């Protein structure tokens with residue numbers, strides 16, 4: 162992974178913080194070719210900037226046809242998950258310095274690879290069709306379900322009850338986890354980690370009454386039992402959600418409610 | 421976006437292609453779809469606990485198999501002279517005891533069901549087309565049932581005085 166040589170570089174380049182990095186980007190444009198290919202862009206950048214800044218530099222100054230999604234640019238909206246140096250990350254939360262390593266012989270920076278997340282149809286360059294991902298999300302009923310009269314005030318909940326599902330409320334639906342899962346790569350029918358995380362968020366919410374229904378949905382052949390505990394999802398999550406743990410908790414709930 | 425593409429002359433970005441491309445704005449290339457994509461038409465969940473039972477079985481049978489398989493390997497290959505002494509007489513001697521008959525019967529059933537279910541998982545993971553899945557699983561189930569039945573038959577009907 163990233164070689165921590167940065168301090169040295171910073172000393173040397175005290176005058177100018179800029180370094181030259183190569184972004185090796187997986188390009189695809191169906192209006193030109195049916196094949197994707199790698200293209201290198203060499204740019205000057207402050208290593209404290211982010212991969213998203215590098216992509217902006219390229220799009221704004223070098224090649225306007227480079228296509229990618231981003232909205233908030235601050236790790237909130239979940240638009241810019243991509244595969245950077247072979248790992249799923251948010252371009253807006255990945256600093257150049259953390260992923261740049263130097264060739265031991267020449268001292269030059271090694272190229273940073275950027276490609277679309279896997280397991281979803283690539284539409285153009287780094288943009289994928291997120292529809293199957295959101296379909297799985299919709300299929301777990303990611304909304305509060307209750308019966309009876311609506312209370313006139315908030316639905317109260319103890320701090321402990323809130324704590325129970327705190328981790329899974331942090332999801333921004335970026336798809337970094339689902340598109341890092343080898344089971345999902347090979348079989349898109351699998352709900353995938355993100356859908357399970359968002360089911361977990363309601364299954365363990367004391368105010369919700371459809372937990373049983375969601376458990377039943379995830380008990381099916383494309384549900385939690387397809388998880389092979391590879392932990393790719395936990396590694397990928399930019400919000401630090403313990404995704405695999407959430408999946409295991411759903412499995413445990415399914416087993417303990419029966420026995 | 422596409423207007424922009426032509427304006428900035430993205431042929432430079434997408435390199436002067438080998439020859440003239442057959443794809444353009446009006447005739448885009450086909451997209452590469454992932455295997456078995458989820459859509460609104462994906463069937464709703466069915467009720468039933470088969471997958472949970474299979475998952476639990478893999479773990480429970482695994483624990484038992486550790487003892488059975490390691491014990492089996494030790495006896496057959498390592499202890500008391502090891503593999504050299506295995507022969508018809510050795511097998512006949514062991515299967516004279518109901519203890520080893522039960523041991524082998526249990527190991528046969530657990531290993532075959534465990535291995536068979538493991539292979540089922542792998543087929544589910546890798547075979548993309550419904551037909552391929554059907555055939556591979558059909559073949560797998562046939563082989564599994566055949567081996568279990570044949571093995572069971574042999575353990576129960578084994579005759580040490582066969583010749």
Ligand code: HEM
Nearest residue numbers: 389478479482483485486489531532534535537538539541
């Ligand atoms: C010795 C003790 C054994 C233990 C503790 C064990 C345990 C396991 C477990 C827990 C799984 C499920 C993995 C998952 O769901 O991710 C598994 C899968 C599997 N096992 Fe075993 N097993 C044992 C022996 C065997 C034997 C003897 C066979 C062959 C007959 C076998 C064949 C398989 C296969 C084919 C899979 C599927 C592989 C996969 O899911 O990637 N195992 N085993």
Ligand code: SF4
Nearest residue numbers: 332333335336338398
């Ligand atoms: S669980 Fe994490 S990686 Fe998965 S979609 Fe949510 S924020 Fe993204």
Ligand code: FES
Nearest residue numbers: 234236238239253
């Ligand atoms: S642009 Fe919004 S999360 Fe990165």
